Amino acid sequence: MLSQKLSKLAETLIGSEIVKLGADIKAKMIQGETIYNFTIGDFDSSVFPIPKELENEIVKAYRNLNTTYPPAEGTLELRNAVGEFIQKREGLQFDNNEILIAAGGRPLIYAAYRAIVDKGEKVIYAVPSWNNNHYVHFTEGEHIVIESKKENNFMPSADEIKPHLKRASLLALCSPLNPTGTTFKKEELEAICDMVISENEQRGGEEKKLYLLYDQIYWTLTFGGTVHYNPVSLRPAMKEFTIFIDGISKAFAATGVRVGWALGPAVLINKMKAINSHLGAWAPMAEQKATAEYLQQTAAVDSFLTTFKNELAERLQRIYKGFQELKNQGFSVDAIAPQAAIYLTIQIDLVGKTTAAGEKLKDQAQVTAYVLNEAKLAIVPFTAFGASAQSNWYRLSVGTCKKEKINEMLIKLKEALQKLSE
Secondary structure, eight states: OOOOOHHHHHHHHHOOOHHHHHHOOOOHHTTOOOOEEEOSOOOOOOTTTHHHHHHHHHHHHTTTTTOOOOOTTHHHHHHHHHHHHHHHOOOOOOGGGGGGESSSSSHHHHHHHHHOOOTTTEEEEEEEEEEEEHHHHHHHHHHEEEEEOGGGOOOOHHHHHGGOOOEEEEEHHHHHHHETTOOOHHHHHHHHHHHHHHHHHHTTTSSSEEEEEEOOTTTOOOTTTTOOOEEEHHOOOGGGGGGEEEESTTTTTTTTTTOOOEEEOOHHHHHHHHHHHHOOOOOOHHHHHHHHHHHHHHHHHHHHHHHHHHHHHHHHHHHHHHHHHHHHHHHEEEOOOOBBEEEEEEHHHHHHHTTTTSOOOOOOHHHHEEEHHSSOOEEEEEEGGOOOOOOOOEEEOTTTTOOOGHHHHHHHHHHHHTTTOO
């Protein structure tokens, strides 16, 4: 029999835990079960369609026969539009050769890791966070993992990062954070930037610098008094060491349109362009043309974001209040007040409790299964984002949430909790 052995990478790479969970949910739905699916970090286009103006521009671009290969770095029109968009809304100044366009954020993150990290080099990242563990695995880097705490809204602190900076090649941060929907406080991000600047000042001329990967794909989606901060605005010296990941996927509910961009030092952007060109992970030409046109329609963008954010905030707030009511009624649940993105951080602490069938919930995996089977509530455990198996926190995404289903879901959850005993 022929050997089926493949590369070490292929043999050791872990598949997406969220995709695996999604398959279980899909199977239940096929069997006719009603599932309140709050797992996917995506949108139901019937609930949250892309902006009509963007849709019109995409259709027009295809009718104008924009169906050829785009330039490897992205069209000049789109890079100009991105530069203007970021300058107006964040006060960041990036030239054309400091902007790279790709098919969403994923290939840009991959290219950044590949351009910066060599085998065995330290990569610092916090958990829970989205996919950093897998990208470190791709590059065969050394995982330096910080398990963030509820007290910091699951954002890594400067004190937690500081001991690991020596000889590290990359610090990966995300704000607003997937999976928590929480953000950095200004003072904390300033302290982190100061440490990165100090560390790089201490490194010799031939020594590789410490880069900061700053994923801010959700930065336009902040609620209430939450303010988004970025490293370069707080500390201009960080521009030399920071690579931003951004795009239209979450800001405009356009995950399938596949237009993302990276902003960073020209030398790094150029290397990322070369890597991405071999992958062929370009945003399609028509979508690039359309996005360039749409980003310049300031009134349309403002109108969409206002409505979009209000709709997301209402869903997040209603579910948050529902969890607080359950907590006040004595049930072992909690939630962190929504700050940004499309996520709510919730806690379901049921390990050790006994079901109506007399079975004890021995671990968090059984709790997740119980909530899915009894409450029909599908949520993603923080373990899927690298947190320890003991973590009883979850990501709840409202991207596919219909408002009329919220109360229904909370009632089903309460019924499931009431069936448990100590």
